[in-house]
Amino acid sequence: MALLEELGLLKKSLGGETEPPAEQFQKQTEASFSKTVLSRGVDNRYLVLAVSIVQNEEGKHEKHLIITASQSLEYKELCILRNDWCSVPVEPGDIIHLEGDCLSDTWIIDEDFGYLILYPDMLISGTSIASSIRCMRRAVLSETFRSSDLATRQMLIGTVLHEVFQKAISNSFAPEKLQEFAFQTVQEIRHLKEMYRLNLNQEEVKQEVEEYLPSFSKWAGDFMHQYTSSDFPKMQLSLPSDGNNNNSTCNIEVINSLDIEESIWSPRFGLKGKIDVTVGVKIHRGYKTKYKIMPLELKTGKELNSIEHRSQLVLYTLLSQERRADPEAGLLLYLKTGNMYPVPANHLDKRELLRLRNQMAFSLFHRISKSAIEKEKTKLAPLPQIIEDQQSCKYCSQIGNCALYSRAVEQQTDDSSVPIGMLPKIKEETQHLKLTHLEYFSLWCLMLTLESQSKDNKKNHQHIWLMPASEMEESGSCIGNLIRTECVKTICDGQYLHNFQRKNGDIPVTNLMAGDRIILSGEERTLFALSRGYVKEINVTSVTCLLDRNVSVLPESTLFRLDQEEKTCDIDTPLGNLSKLMENTCVSQKLRDLIIDFREPQFISYLSSVLPYDAKDTVACILKGLNKPQRQAMKKVLLSKDYTLIVGMPGTGKTTTICTLVRLRRYIKTSRNSQKRKFADRSPLNP
Known part of the structure; x- marks a missing residue:
């Protein structure tokens, strides 16, 4: 079954999507200038000025966008969205990227040609988009509460x-x-x-x-020429460029590996991802041979050949287009069996997946609901609707956060729409929480999201692909026109020491200094975001960097640029901690009692139960030099069962107290371990 057909069946089974409204409407707004650079060309960025739905001559609805790529907002163009593209939730003031042809200042995006990418500078991983096929809500939650997914x-x-x-x-x-x-x-x-x-x-x-190793050998024997003398297995693969050629039977031969864990950012399609292996392959069909560079995706679980797995490959073909020619297909390999499946990337499959990507981007961008009425409070926006699929929900890693967000945020407003069959599951997942706990979650989720959006709006990576290095050098956050010198030194796996020099002249005046996080890109458009790392050393003639990838595989003549990776508000950790705080565990229950319900901390009555019996002289030596308030604070900490807050003005000795406390704790731990060993030595059971 084709990927597009499966996507259609899934939409029907999961409730489908809303059709464009029947009546015509016009929605316009004063265009507020965006911080995004507006431009035409490969990295075109258009600002949407107005959105309207009209009825064409055939009686079908179209969505018309008045757009501009002019910084002065003077020159306007028209973008017509037809067929399923009408459902893209684009609004006035949004930034879009268009793929296709523009004739007489008019873009036409329909089911057969062209793409619209909403918020293209928001790069979403291909894995997240593939997971949104069955449940968009799970994908959005996974992007929001990333820390909650622990390694297994x-x-x-x-x-x-x-x-x-x-x-x-x-x-x-x-x-x-x-x-x-x-x-x-x-x-x-x-x-x-x-x-x-x-x-x-x-x-x-x-x-x-x-x-698994025998399956590795089996795969190499089937598909790599140097390991087999027999014919390659027959496979079914029709590339889009083959046209109407009915002969889809072919042999696939893997020639070599060009890259491992190739990290690619695609501002054309608003995607990012790491390709497991980038391979060169020969496709033998009859007497004809075609060479392609394709993504090879490795899977270690069950051999499902599922729509999610194949969708991931289709998205990787889009990523690959940032570096090289369209591969037109990808390869899906299950390591347990050694079986490999070719996955063609047709226009219709790409279209449906990019539309899913746009829906996900819209949900992530509009996490805050701002009312037009000033008196109403700013609040969290509802997430995509909960699906009614007991089997999917049973094994969902985000079921806890899904139910929590529903009860704490969505059910407190009129926008909540929960399938009746899921109400018992939501109650089961959240019945251990009090109303105060739900209010706490809602408040801090809102506060963290607001903080994130305010800082992310000011700082992002779009300057890497939208602004030349020479222009960014003026702000001191970039160094361009660099060439690699000396040999790359491997410090350890994932850390490579590189040395760069300016091709002509000295390093310009810059704000970059040792310890700064940087992103290494090539001056060519196809080579941005090659690697990330830190500045190790910098002077007027050279800059030494510790990078996570070895870029020595590129030609020596390659020109590079270093961009400072500006610090943004990382809310992954606090949001993950907020999620854990609401879990139904003894540890989380105790923390909720202390943090949310304000239960007073408990303390032990006597120090003798904490300190070793012969520790008097050693403890006195450690505490030497502390004043009376510092000693009292030390005692309170040692007696604490829960927590102790040490409060004081700057210069009153808080840091000294904490350092002394660390020394004392270490001594207590060492002394206890020593006593345990002595007891074990004296035990009659010890031979």
Whole structure:
């Protein structure tokens, strides 16, 4: 079944989408100047001045947009949205990007040609958009409460398998080499830390990883020429460029690996993502051979060949167009079996997925509901509607946040529309919360969202693709016209030391200094956001950076630019903590009692229950130099069961008190461990 057909069936089963209103309406506004650079061309940015729905000669509705790419707002153009594009929630004052042809200052976007990208500078991951197919609400919640998705055993195994395969495709799929790569990967510090957190045995993880290795060899034998002498498996793949050619049977041969975890930002389509492996392939059809560079997506779970997995590949073909020619298809590989599926990227599939992306961008952009009536309070906007699908909700990682947002935010207004069948589930997920807890969640969710929007509106990455380096250098936040010098040094996995010099002359006057976060891009449009990292050292002749990718694979003549990555308001952590605070656990219950319900903190009566019996002289030595209020604060902290607030004016010794407290805590812990060892040595059970 085609991807487009499956999308259509899913819409019907999940309630579909609203049709354009029958009556004609006109909606206009005074255009407020946007901070976004308006321009035509590849990175065109248009400001929407007015939106209206009209009826054409055939009696069908069209959405007409009056737009401008002029900074003076003087020159206006018309954009006509037809068919399903009428449902795009575009409003006056929005920024859009258009793909297609413009004739006589008129754009026509319909089901067969052209795309409209809403808020193109908001880059959304392909994974999030693919997950929105079945439930838009889950996708929006996942973007909002990112910290709530903790790594699991399956995720760790999947990460290790990805890395083993990526090492093999760049080196060798020989069985002994696969064993070596598996051993090396499991031994890496970051994976060992994750195993410790998940209480996993290293040998068990290695054994589970090794179960996949025969499938790796099977895939290499089927699709890589150097590992097989037999014919490649027959596959069904029709590329859009093949036209009406009825022969879809072909053989796919993977020639080489061009990149691993290629990170691409696409301001053309408002997308971002990391492609597992970028491969060069030969498509053999009869006596003809076609060479393509395609994204290869690795999956470690069940072999589903699902609409979400294939949609992700279609979106990756759009990402790939930022760096190279349209691949027209992607490859989906299930590592458990070694089976691979080609996924063609047709215009209709791209269209539907970009429309989903626009809906998601609209929901993320309009998280705050601002009333036209000044007296009404600013409030959180409703999320996309809850779907009535017990099976999907049962295994949804965002079910807690979904129910919480519904009760705390949406059900307090008239905009709430909850399917009757989901009311018991929402009650079950939130019945442990009091009204005060729900109000607390709503208030702080609103406050964090407001803070985020105020800062994000001022600072984003759009200058990288909309403004030349020479112009950004004037503000001191960019250095352009750089060439790479010396050899790249590998500090560790994911950290590479690069040295750059100005192609002509010295480094210009800049605000960049050691320790600043930077984004490395090429001066060419196809090479922006190649890597991220930190400035290690900078002087008048060179700049040394620690980057997360090795860019030495690019030609030596490549010109680079360094842009300062401005700090924005990161609300992921506080929103994640707010979500955890509302969980139905003993720890969260205790925190709610203290933070929201203002239960007074409890204290132990005597220090003797905290300090070791022979600690008097050592403690006196540690406390030497502290005044009486500092000693009292130390005592209160040691007696605390819950928390203690140390309050004081600047210069009154709060930092000194805390440092002394750390020393004392360390001594207490060491002393207790020593006593435990002595007790174990004296035990009659100890041989």
